[in-house]
Amino acid sequence: GATVLHSCPGPDHILITHAGSALTCSPQTVTITACANSTCTAPHFPLGASVTLTPGGQTFAIDATGINSAASVQQSAAGAVTMDATSVPAAINATTCWNTATATASCAMTFNDSGFLVTVPGHVSCNNAAATIEAVEKSPGTGRCVPAYQNVTRAVNLYSSYANPATGTQVVTASTGVVSTAAPGTAHSLAFDVNGTATI
Secondary structure (H helix, E strand, C coil): CCCCCCCCCCCCEEEEEECCEEECCCCEEEEEEEECCCCCCCCCCCCCEEEEEECCCCEEEECCCCEEEEEEECCCCCEEEECEEEEECCCCCCCEEEECCCCECCCEEEEECEEEEEECCCCCCCCCCCCEEEEEEECCCCCCEEECCCCEEEEEEEECCCCCCCCCCCCCEECCEECECCCCCEEEEEEECCCCEEEC
């Protein structure tokens, strides 16, 4: 008798969820989802996939949950790029993207040689949390992130917006005052230490 091999179809498509901008000196974390349908609603593709991202060319595994929230892209030169993904098994349709900063279906990401790394720990509302802002730039010699300025106070425009839920009426307050609810934000005086880090 003859043996018949059946190949399993791949996901409907791969979705890349990203913040829209990144630094050339640091990998940018993105979320990749193996979508089981055109709208990428759960449940996601349950058979797992190996996904290679552009730019950077790194490959990341997606397990039976259909989601990998720890994938990354990296680009050493400043400028705009178009992200893409290929998968094994191959996706049936083209890659789609979601820019969380602009709430648009866009695969465009801009890489910059300098910027801010903002870290805010998860915490319960109406309680204080220590957020840090690092001012960094690409070192010409190594390409790594180094402090952009040290032991100085700078005015930095801060703003926040709702993500989940998408809207709300409460504003974020910081030790430096009320944080604006829209870009470009309002100026806050931040003291950066020897490591180029300010805490609010």
